[in-house]
Amino acid sequence: MDFTKHLGKYSQLWSELEMLRPSTTDPSTLEERREQDKVFGLLLTLNPSFNDVLKHILRAKELPSYDDVCAQLRKELGSDGLFGGKGELSMANKAEKMESASVNKAHFKPRRGGDKSVTCEHCKNLGHSKTNCWILHPHLRPASTNR
Structure with a gap:
């Protein structure tokens, strides 16, 4: 499954989870927790070919935002297109x-x-x-x- 389809499916599942999850009283804590959960959820559902990027993201001092993670993954996909896909020859x-x-x-x-x-x-x-x-x-x- 390519990343765009994966991202769409993941977004749909995330919306479903948000409806079922109880909210907290502190809005800033809630927003921070949701952002982190979205990042971890996305990283855990990725294809194993993204393991190197996943390790790089998780080793950072601070967990990047969901949008930053998506941008890094898209950038990785773009570089694969230039030099051949993972495991493929140019x-x-x-x-x-x-x-x-x-x-x-x-x-x-x-x-x-x-x-x-x-x-x-x-x-x-x-x-x-x-x-x-x-x-x-x-x-x-x-x-x-x-x-």
């Missing part, structure tokens, strides 16, 4: 990647214990799925393999 490198993939397929051996019938949707290699792809998830690569 257009300039796609042709080279496709050419080298066709040459390497003939010499490819599936990973030990890998299912030869499974093809990764990302790198198009046999023996693993996209969820186990070392290109997308380098932390899954065993330490004993060459990088």
